Every structure is written in C-alpha cells, then in structure tokens.
Amino acid sequence: MTLRHRFRHEVQAYGFLGPALLLLGLLMVYPLLQVLRMSLYEVNLRKEVWVGLGNYTALLRTALFWQVLWQTTLFTVGSVVMHLVIGMGLALLLHTKINVRIRNFLRGLLIIPWLFAPTVAGMIWVLMLAPFGVLNGLLTTLGLLDPNATINWLGSPQTSLLSVTAMNIWRAFPFFMVMLLAGLQAIPEDVYEAADIDGTTARQKFWYITLPALRGIILTVVLLDSIWTFRAFDPVYVMTGGGPINSSQVLATVIYFDAFQKLQFGYASAEAVIMFLILFAFSVVYVRRAVREIA
Amino acid sequence: MSRVARFLTVLTLAVAVVVAFAPASQAGQKAEVRWFQWKTTEVGEKLMNELKAAFEKEHPDITLTLVDNPFQGFHDKALTLFQAQKLADVLMVQVDWVAEFADVGMLEPLDAWLAKEPKEFLDNIPEAFQQRWRGKQYYLPLHSGCVALYWNTEIFKNAGIAGPPKTWDEYVQIAKKVTNPEKKIFATTATLQIEPPTNMTYDIYPLILQAGGDILDSKANKAAFNSPAGVKAIEWYVDLINKHKVAVPGVLSNGEKEKRANFGTGNIAMMFEGPWGVAIQKGLNKDLKYDTAPLPKGMTSGTVVRGSLNTVTTQAQNKEAAWKFVRWITGPVGNEMWAKGSGDFPARKDVAEKPFFRENKLLQAFVQQMQLPNARSPFLGMPNAVQMNKIMTTEVQNVVQGKKNAKQGLDDAAAEWNKILAK
Numbered sequence: 001m002t003l004r005h006r007f008r009h010e011v012q013a014y015g016f017l018g019p020a021l022l023l024l025g026l027l028m029v030y031p032l033l034q035v036l037r038m039s040l041y042e043v044n045l046r047k048e049v050w051v052g053l054g055n056y057t058a059l060l061r062t063a064l065f066w067q068v069l070w071q072t073t074l075f076t077v078g079s080v081v082m083h084l085v086i087g088m089g090l091a092l093l094l095h096t097k098i099n100v101r102i103r104n105f106l107r108g109l110l111i112i113p114w115l116f117a118p119t120v121a122g123m124i125w126v127l128m129l130a131p132f133g134v135l136n137g138l139l140t141t142l143g144l145l146d147p148n149a150t151i152n153w154l155g156s157p158q159t160s161l162l163s164v165t166a167m168n169i170w171r172a173f174p175f176f177m178v179m180l181l182a183g184l185q186a187i188p189e190d191v192y193e194a195a196d197i198d199g200t201t202a203r204q205k206f207w208y209i210t211l212p213a214l215r216g217i218i219l220t221v222v223l224l225d226s227i228w229t230f231r232a233f234d235p236v237y238v239m240t241g242g243g244p245i246n247s248s249q250v251l252a253t254v255i256y257f258d259a260f261q262k263l264q265f266g267y268a269s270a271e272a273v274i275m276f277l278i279l280f281a282f283s284v285v286y287v288r289r290a291v292r293e294i295a
Numbered sequence: 296m297s298r299v300a301r302f303l304t305v306l307t308l309a310v311a312v313v314v315a316f317a318p319a320s321q322a323g324q325k326a327e328v329r330w331f332q333w334k335t336t337e338v339g340e341k342l343m344n345e346l347k348a349a350f351e352k353e354h355p356d357i358t359l360t361l362v363d364n365p366f367q368g369f370h371d372k373a374l375t376l377f378q379a380q381k382l383a384d385v386l387m388v389q390v391d392w393v394a395e396f397a398d399v400g401m402l403e404p405l406d407a408w409l410a411k412e413p414k415e416f417l418d419n420i421p422e423a424f425q426q427r428w429r430g431k432q433y434y435l436p437l438h439s440g441c442v443a444l445y446w447n448t449e450i451f452k453n454a455g456i457a458g459p460p461k462t463w464d465e466y467v468q469i470a471k472k473v474t475n476p477e478k479k480i481f482a483t484t485a486t487l488q489i490e491p492p493t494n495m496t497y498d499i500y501p502l503i504l505q506a507g508g509d510i511l512d513s514k515a516n517k518a519a520f521n522s523p524a525g526v527k528a529i530e531w532y533v534d535l536i537n538k539h540k541v542a543v544p545g546v547l548s549n550g551e552k553e554k555r556a557n558f559g560t561g562n563i564a565m566m567f568e569g570p571w572g573v574a575i576q577k578g579l580n581k582d583l584k585y586d587t588a589p590l591p592k593g594m595t596s597g598t599v600v601r602g603s604l605n606t607v608t609t610q611a612q613n614k615e616a617a618w619k620f621v622r623w624i625t626g627p628v629g630n631e632m633w634a635k636g637s638g639d640f641p642a643r644k645d646v647a648e649k650p651f652f653r654e655n656k657l658l659q660a661f662v663q664q665m666q667l668p669n670a671r672s673p674f675l676g677m678p679n680a681v682q683m684n685k686i687m688t689t690e691v692q693n694v695v696q697g698k699k700n701a702k703q704g705l706d707d708a709a710a711e712w713n714k715i716l717a718k
Contacts, residue, residue: 045378045399130553131544132479148476155488155548157696241490244547244692260371261681263399 032276039269048266055270064246064254065271072250075165075236076229082169083225084218087176092210094177095184107181114174122238125167129153129239157247160240164248168235172228176221183217184210216293223286227279251275325358326616331373331383334437334603334637335363342636349632350623357616370681377401377610384611385620387437388604390672391493391680394428396606398678403607404431408618419643420625421665423600426675435625438639439602440570441670442497442590443660449584450480450564459565459588463505463531466565466591470541473564482564483535484557485542487692488550492684496599497554497567499691500673501590502528504597510673516716518709520687521702528593529701533694547692559583569601570640570661587660589667597669602642679715686711 039056042049059065090110094103113121128134131150139145153163187210195205211218233252236242242249242257251271259268335343347359362383364372370392376382377399388396396402409417409432417425424436446459454473460466470482486494500510508524511517519525536542543549543557558566559579566572567590576583590598605624611617623629627645634641634652640661641647647662664670674680690704699707 045374150544152545152548155545160548237490240548241488243489243689244487245689245696245698257685260374261685262679263374263395 035269035272035276038266039273041266043265043269044263045265051266055267056274059267059270059274064249067246068249068251068254071161071248072230072252075161075168075232075250076226078165079168079172079229080222080225082165083173083176084222086169086173087180087221090173090177091180091184092206094181107178110177111174113171114178116171118168118171118232118234119238121167121171122235125163125170126154126239129163131155154240155244157245160244160248164235164239167239168229168232171235172225175225179217179221180214183214187213216289219289220286223282223289227282227286230279230282231275325356326613327358327360328385328613328616328620329360329362329383330385330387330605330620331362331364331376332385332387332603333364333366333369334387335361336365338637342633345636346624346629346632350620350629353623353628354616354619357619359620373401374399377608380610382608382610384608384613384617386606386608388434388606390601390604390674391677391684393434393604393606393675394678395680397428397431397433401606401608401610402433403609403611403614404433405435405607405618405621406432408622412622416626419627419645421600421642421644421670423665423670423672423675424602424604424642426672428675434604434606435621436642437603437605437624437630437633438637439600439642439665440640441598441600441661441664442501442567442569443598443664444588444590445558445566445568445572445576445585446588447558447561447564447583447585449561459586460591462591463593467535467539467541470535470564471539474539474541476540478562480562480564481543481557482541483543484549484554484563484566485532485536485546486549486551486554487547487688487695488553489685489688489692491550492681492688493551495684495687496569496601497551498532499529499687500599501567501597502532502593504599504669504671505590505593505595506531506597507594510671511676511716513676518712518716521705521709524594525705526701529691529694529705531593532691533701536695537697546695555579558585570658573655573657574638587657589660589664595669596664596667597671598664598667600665600670600672601674602640602672678718683712683715 038048040050040052042051042054094107094110116124130136131152135153136145136150139151140147145151151159153159191209191213192205195209200208231252232250233256236248236250236253237256240248242253252275255268255271255275258264258271262268343361347361350359351357370389373382373386373388373392373396382401386396386401393402420436421439423441424434424439425432427433444459450473451458451469454469456469456472460469473480474482486498488494503510503520503525506524506528508522508528509519512519536546543563545553549557554566555568555572555575556579557563558568559576561580561583573587576585589596605621607614607617607621624633625642627643630641630643631646631649633639634646640658641649641652646652652658674684677683687708690699690708693699693707694701694704
C-alpha cells in the first residue's frame with residue numbers, strides 16, 4: 001500500500017469513527033467535564049461562585065459523608081459477597097447430573113429475580129418487610145417472634161441497611177448464577193475424570209480445579225457487580241429513602257438529594273467526582289483485564 | 296429571460312423574504328399558554344379538556360395547551376426545564392416549592408396584576424394563601440385543604456365512645472381505650488417516613504401550632520419551633536408512640552401511603568389527613584365507616600393548609616395571557632368547575648359556600664377547621680421547604696429513637712433551619 005493510499009485509508013477510518021466519537025464526546029465527556037467544573041463552584045441555578053477545592057474540603061469534613069461512604073461500602077461488599085456465595089452455590093447445584101428438563105426449569109425459575117426492575121423488586125420487598133408483612137408473619141408462625149410484637153425492618157436504624165442489602169442480594173444473584181454456570185459447563189469433563197483416577201475428594205476438586213478454572217469469570221463478574229452496586233440508587237430510594245436518621249443512605253441517593261432537594265449542585269458534583277474516582281479505580285482493573293484477555 | 300419572467304422572479308423573492316422575516320405574532324394569531332401540571336393523570340383528560348374549552352370560549356384569543364407530567368419527579372423536571380430555558384408559561388407548584396422556585400428566578404410576581412383586581416377577588420382567597428415570599432405574591436391556589444381528624448365510627452361505637460376527641464387529653468384517653476395490639480387495632484397512624492418528608496404537614500407542625508407555638512418567626516427570619524410549646528408538642532407526640540404505645544407499628548417507615556392504607560383497613564381509630572383523603576379512602580375501602588372532625592385542641596387550635604398552586608413563570612412567552620389563565624382558574628367560574636369536576640376542596644371561599652360543596656358532609660369539618668385560629672401554611676415562608684422538612688423529620692426520628700430529647704432535637708433542627716434561612 002502506498003503512503004497516499006494508507007493516508008486515504010486512515011482518513012476514511014476516522015471518517016467512519018467520527019460520528020461515534022462525537023456522540024461519545026457529547027454524551028459522556030461533556031457531562032463529565034461539566035460535573036468536574038461544577039465541583040469547583042458554588043452553584044445554585046442562579047449564581048456560580050468559584051470556590052476552588054472548597055466543596056471537597058467541606059464534604060471531607062462532614063461526618064455524614066463518611067457515614068454514607070461507609071454504608072455504601074457495606075452495602076456493596078455485602079451484596080457482592082453474597083451474590084458470589086449464593087450464585088456459586090446454585091450454579092454448582094444446577095451443574096450436578098440431574099434431569100435436563102428439571103435443570104432447565106430450575107434455571108428458568110431462579111433467574112426470575114433478575115428480570116425485575118430494581119424499583120419493582122424494591123416495592124415488593126417493602127410490602128414483605130412491612131410490620132404486618134409476610135416476613136414478620138412467617139417469623140411469628142415459626143414461633144421466632146412474639147405474636148404481639150413486630151420488627152420494623154425498614155423503619156429501624158439497626159435493620160434498614162441490612163434490609164435493603166437483602167433485597168439487592170435477592171435481585172441480582174441470578175446474574176452470578178448464570179455466568180458461573182456457563183463457566184462450569186466450559187470446564188472439560190476429562191479434567192475431573194483424571195482427578196477421580198488420582199483419588200481426589202470433592203472438596204479438593206472444587207478448590208484445585210473448579211475455582212481456578214472460574215477465576216477469570218469470578219473476577220469479571222465481581223468487578224462489574226461492585227461497580228453496579230456501588231452506584232445503585234433505586235433500591236435505597238424506593239425502600240427507605242435513605243432513612244431513618246440516614247441509616248441506609250448511600251452515595252447515589254445523597255448526591256441526588258444534595259443536588260435536587262438542597263439545590264447544592266456544586267457540592268453534589270464534588271460528591272459525584274469522588275464516587276467517579278472510586279468507580280474509575282474498579283473500571284481500570286476491569287479494562288486492564290479485558291485488554292489483557294484480548295491481547 | 297423575458298421582462299415579465301424577471302418581474303415575477305423578483306416578486307416571488309420579495310414575498311419569500313417578507314414571509315420569512317415577518318414577526319411571529321400577527322393580527323389574528325392566537326397566543327398560546329402552556330400549562331405544566333400533574334393533574335391530567337389524576338383527574339383524567341375529560342375534565343381537563345372541559346376546562347380548556349371553557350377557558351378558550353371566554354378567551355378566544357388564547358389557546359390553552361395542557362402539558363402533563365406525573366407528580367413523581369415533577370419538581371426535578373421543572374428545575375431541569377428552567378435550566379434548559381424551556382419552562383412552560385403557567386407552572387403548577389406545591390406550597391413547598393414557591394419560595395425555592397422564586398429564589399432561583401423561575402416565578403414572576405403577580406402583584407402588579409393583583410393590584411388591578413377588585414377587592415373581593417383576594418377576599419375570597421383563604422388568608423393562608425395570601426402569604427408572600429420576600430414581600431411578593433407569586434401564586435394563586437387551584438385547590439386547598441387543611442388537615443383535620445378522620446375517625447373510624449365503628450371502632451368508636453364498639454368501644455362505647457360517643458364522638459371524636461376535642462382536646463389532647465381526650466385524644467390520649469380514647470387512644471388508650473381503643474388500642475388492642477392482639478386484634479391489631481391501633482388508635483393512631485404516626486408517620487415519620489423520611490422520603491418524601493411530607494408527613495410534617497400532618498403529624499408535627501399542626502401539633503406545634505396547637506401547643507401555642509410557631510414554626511417560623513418571620514420578623515427575625517429564624518426558626519421558632521424550639522420553644523417550650525414546641526417541646527411540649529413533640530413530647531406529647533412521642534409519648535403516643537413510646538409511652539402509650541397507641542401508634543400503629545412502623546412509625547419511622549410509614550408515609551402517607553401507608554397511613555391511608557392502614558386507616559383503610561378499618562383497624563385504625565384516628566388519622567390526621569387532608570380533604571383529599573376522602574376520595575382516597577373511597578378508592579381504598581368504600582365500605583369504611585368513618586367521619587371527620589376538627590383536630591383536637593392543645594392550648595389552642597391549629598392546622599396546616601396545603602394545596603396546589605398556579606404560577607406565571609419568568610420564561611413565559613406571553614405573560615399577560617398566562618396571567619389571564621391563572622386569574623380565570625382561580626376565579627369563581629374556573630374554580631367552581633375545578634372543584635366540581637375533581638372533587639377537590641375549593642380554593643375560593645365563595646365556591647366552598649355553594650350547595651354542591653355543602654352537600655358533601657365529610658368535607659365540612661375542613662371548612663370549620665379552616666375558620667379556626669392558626670390555619671397556616673408554614674411552607675410558603677420556607678426558602679427550601681423540602682430540605683427543612685427533612686431536617687425536622689430526622690430530628691423527630693432521633694427523639695422517637697431516644698437518641699435525643701425533644702429539646703435537643705428541636706434545637707438541632709432549628710440550628711440547621713437558621714443556616715438555610717440566613718442564606
């Protein structure tokens with residue numbers, strides 16, 4: 001290919017890429033830069049006053065911000081760990097040699113929570129966790145709760161975050177289950193047969209064959225789930241609104257309230273930038289893994 | 296090209312230029328008023344179209360365009376449209392948003408137009424809705440309504456109680472008598488859900504007013520509720536929950552929806568609610584046996600007035616036409632049409648006197664309550680009512696949880712309010 005041809009070829013390639021890059025720039029880069037810019041100003045729709053890093057120092061000095069960051073971490077870690085444990089357990093069960101029809105039926109049944117929109121799942125759980133809801137009724141029937149007593153799962157600072165996390169675990173474990181099941185089905189059977197000949201126990205097979213073979217999938221789904229859960233808004237907003245006494249507040253809800261209720265767009269932007277940086281760290285790990293796999 | 300052809304070309308071009316650069320509004324062209332509101336989804340298109348037809352008949356030079364958005368997210372949508380310079384001409388707002396929207400420059404003061412109106416126009420608007428923000432009137436009410444008492448006549452009859460409580464003491468006595476946790480019957484629906492923080496309307500502010508306290512000191516521009524009267528009100532309320540245990544469980548997560556659903560089951564003896572609750576209860580349980588009464592008195596009477604309001608926006612294309620619509624829908628014809636069609640409590644006193652409204656017995660307690668002292672709408676004096684209500688809710692939650700006493704909770708809330716008021 002001559003130099004002229006190559007040049008024309010490249011120009012053509014950029015020509016095709018152009019609209020997509022422009023769209024990406026408009027929809028992602030521009031809002032991102034706007035948020036970064038706003039985080040350095042005091043913004044309330046009527047005025048913009050330059051405050052430099054004032055919003056950042058103010059929020060880092062606010063006890064509520066650290067409380068919310070801690071709660072977001074608990075919510076994320078709790079959700080991701082339980083997604084992995086439940087997803088892995090069910091994937092292993094579905095991978096056992098049972099009737100194919102039953103397996104397919106169970107797989108279809110277990111994926112149902114994943115089909116619910118977070119808001120719908122949240123509303124269902126609000127009804128179940130109400131003082132006179134299904135859960136308290138069940139506990140009473142089992143004799144674990146006094147018939148005249150009720151546990152206010154969503155209205156108690158001790159249990160509100162736990163309840164929201166439980167709903168989030170229930171809704172998203174099928175994603176892990178499906179991904180891990182696909183991974184399990186891709187492990188060659190002869191590896192297990194060779195292990196059987198060597199006389200390995202089931203536990204040894206899990207630790208030394210299954211887990212290492214699923215390592216790539218586990219890392220990918222854990223990273224993706226961490227990103228999705230860390231920025232989750234709907235479960236908390238729908239179920240508790242962050243209350244009571246901010247006990248279930250997470251970063252995404254606090255950013256929304258600071259921006260649209262307090263109209264402190266600069267302060268909320270600073271919170272959003274911190275959230276972005278944390279998520280960016282996760283994304284870098286994920287993207288590096290993806291690039292390495294492609295290479 | 297022949298001379299004729301050249302002439303025709305020049306003529307065509309000249310006409311095209313004139314048409315292209317002609318001003319948009321020409322003689323005979325109608326002005327358009329876009330009404331951004333959440334009511335179409337609530338009352339249905341039939342009534343809205345009837346209103347539109349009636350208004351346009353009286354104002355043939357104006358076209359009314361209905362722009363509907365569900366109430367959920369309406370506040371945020373209005374702010375976003377304002378930022379995008381696309382706000383409608385007439386904007387419907389809640390009492391909580393007036394000061395907030397006025398402060399960011401979204402609303403046009405109505406004072407110049409109101410000054411030209413006859414005296415009886417404003418005389419017919421309840422006093423609570425004549426409250427100005429920073430000296431200016433930014434809104435007129437579409438419908439109103441204050442909080443009163445709903446009481447379940449069946450539970451009262453079964454407990455051998457003749458009628459609703461008239462004082463706080465009677466309220467506590469009756470509450471203790473009717474509460475039966477084994478049968479899941481409770482006296483009251485305490486609601487302190489944080490989001491949306493609208494429960495202050497029903498549960499807290501009326502009590503502070505009844506205790507002889509005030510919510511805001513408008514002269515000093517400071518919070519006024521952390522007074523001995525305020526403390527007494529919060530202590531009385533928290534005692535219902537923690538000491539007398541007469542409130543339905545779930546106080547800190549119960550909101551308006553749960554409150555209404557609980558009362559609708561027929562297991563709750565009393566509920567603080569606005570006139571809009573009558574239609575809601577009809578939908579929830581049409582067989583429910585209940586009545587309404589003015590709220591029990593503490594040191595004095597007191598209630599909170601709410602309502603949906605109409606405003607003219609600063610981005611209105613034709614402010615004069617927008618005002619004509621706001622004036623019409625708040626006037627005797629428009630307001631009667633609205634009240635009749637929607638079942639809402641009328642915003643005007645003369646419409647509330649009409650036979651069609653008088654016939655609705657359940658709504659008469661609200662008329663009475665509005666006429667008693669301290670029927671107020673504190674939200675209209677709050678620069679950021681949503682945020683301020685949220686602060687108050689959190690602090691009352693702290694008191695219910697025993698993390699603070701009433702005085703500490705109210706002082707902390709007042710300190711936060713004063714920071715917002717000082718801005």
